[in-house]
Amino acid sequence: MTKRPVIGTKTMVVSPHYLASAAGARILEKGGNAFDAAVAVSAALAVVYPHMTGLGGDAFWLTYSAEEGRVRAYNGSGRSGSAVTRERYLSEAAIPRRGPRAAITVPGMADSWDAVLSRYGRLTLAEVLETAIGYAAGGFPMSPDQHANTVLAGAALSPEAAAIYMPGGRVLKPGERFVQKELARSLSLLAEGGRDAFYEGEIAEAICSGLAASGGYLTAQDFAEHRGLWCDPVSTSYHGYTVYQAPPNSQGFAALQTLNILENFDFGGIAHGSFAYYHLLAEAIKASFRDRDAVLTDPDFSTIPLARLLDKGYAAGLAASISPSRAAEAVSEPTGRDTAYAAVVDGEGNAVSFIQSLYFEFGSGTAPGGTGILLQNRGSFFSLDPSAVNTLEPRKRTFHTLMPAMACQGGKPAVLYGTQGGEGQPQTQTLLLTRLLHYGMNPQEAVDQPRFVWGRTWGEPTVELTVEGRVEKSVLEELAAAGHKVRKVSDYDGLAGHAHMIAIDENGYRSGGTDPRCDGAAIGW
Template structure:
């Protein structure tokens, strides 16, 4: 029998690593609120889940302030450096941005700025308290988790290519085994500098100089001015309605609007009447995904550089038109782009009713696999997704934010938060959100049951070139055969496959006055409430 998290009445934390969940709970129990806990969880994840996230990456936060009755979002994604251009890479004989190494670190990290802004907007505890748990785990070590050990093995060759990185993550030249301690002293020192100096310590302090000196020595593009000039952005989440609920996502440069498009298309098909484990269900999900992704790949980039017709894309008339293209008998065509995968999603609800739905990333596993000396910081390679084709909507330009996969979600009912949810995995993020949202809104599953449902991923995610439909092995052979008859190229994966990402979620049951939380059984996380 699978473990079930008991309902709670006061607060709930869910994250992809048990240590980070405990950190969030401890902050709440010390008098902090959801904003404090979100920052502490985010910082802790950067220590205990370094293959998925860290100080050198980006973060998106969706926040509900119960006292004000306001929902807002913070876009903590970094912009490309002032020297970052198609010419910069062409002069080095490159036709595309490298996926790894110093040249893949194109955008300034937005994580620390996002922490500071979230805490400044609504935190209660002193800033220094929020980073202390992360510092302790970096300095004293923690046991290597199953997920981290698997990714250390997968990425060993990339880690070895950076001696600074290798010294930390392959001590003595060996891959650490599950359960062995990982100590990150340089990262602990960096976090102490942030603890003492706040946001400015990262963007215009001695730490900044160490970062950019390392990048310059290794031929990278980022410079001091790119850190000094960085600032994130407070934004209004975008929304659509679905069967009496309102679903909120982050606006572009996030791909969040694709989930809104998909859910509104699905509403026309009466999903509740379609058996959840049927080939018909999976087929419908994939066909809606294809149509939304075509518009995503056509338009999504930094809206400061290119107009994105959101009003039209989310209009009822346009989504009716798209839904009308879906054949329930045959699979439609597709043309998708490759995505990165490393991400960590977490959620917090506190006793006052404040909510934080947030997600963070280095883009690929271990990001750029590049660490400037004496920093302990793995830099993200998010900017490697820019195109060097001048005619491409997501073409590299200085000071530009790239197409971003990160998309935390929140569902409201009667103007109040009902569910917080999200997941890792590039193309998989909106698709897994479909699985969770239909699970709880159409099929009346608990959040834990919805996260545990057999999942699918369509498209070239997790570094794979195939655009096949990948489906977990718990789906019956008969349904797989039916999908193939409809024209889908189906790859059957393990029953609980890591390719499906790691989702977390919290549901607020106001009728019963309780909270339900869950972490993905495919990962190392947990949910904790009281």
């Protein structure tokens, strides 16, 4: 049964953990704006959802400043180290997914906090990090999601990381107090010294020394040279809305291309939840993914033809190629799915849609130098094929799945939305927006409805259409008959990710929805 959305007349915070949502609400109550609150939520997630995100990972942001009246993007993704080359992996078919040799990109999240607060915030970094530091130092109840993921991936943790996440050699039960003293100290250093404490001070030195001792490649110079990037978002129009995404190296443009394709179809004649609905969305996703996979990487290293890919005429041609009754053949490569999306809207009209990740659950599994900071394994998605567009090279940002979304109407934010899920992010975002705009659902209803994820998952040799069991049996049968390799999973399966959404109506009321698959909360007033 769908729960009711949370309604606020002025503010709204959504995130995948109730303590992180509370941290954002606390900042709003003490006079901070949406940007202050968003960083507080981000920092709290780095503590209370450490299997999904953390100081050792990346973040992408879409910001709307009511004073400026425009949407901006911040690319908080890190580059590979200056000494990270393909030759380091000559004897291997791929970059390792775990361990110090998987931790080859500089974490970009701490820099992104500084960037957002410096440009738009009202409070100090120390004020905004206070709640997160308290959660780390004093502990919090182990979440069911962290427990389940520790059971799943605990064996991938280094001894130093295992001592943190499996204290005493065991997985804590949900509800037990989980404390991260080392992380609390690192966050305190950051609060006192600002971003330089992370990238040029004690934290960077400890991380790089620890990596070097275990065979890693990142250096103190790599950290010192890191800078994220303020940039213009990419966008498209869709049924009276302007939909924004972060630009490459984010995959966000694939969601925009999917919307351009769908714009050629009349949803008035397509019943929600029907074969036609799921088939059409899956086929549109396949078409956009073919282009995405051919071109996406760091735009500093390769030209990405966005003008052509987002051209409405080009999308019309792709739409015409979709069979209404037959699934197209397509290939995919699995991408990491463990991520945390959140959003904040304040009473002044400011809005922040953001997403952060370690890539895999617990990232590289490495937490070096006594810092309590898990390092991401995002760079393991680089290819070792020198002819591949996303081939590994020094000082390069990889193909990135993170993609926060924002849809504006009349020049102001109307919908903020996003999801965990790697390959599933463009897919679930499309489900959410079509349900809101074409079928009149509120954010909670849109999030609660059954989901699918098309693509190859880890260890699976075939490309499947993974569909939650709540979809009608007759629809699953029709999808299979049309050539989709249907795999039915549980009703609220974790493979569908954790999605969250805020909608702002014509009266200015904020409606928030959070995913029943996670430990999240929507808080508004």
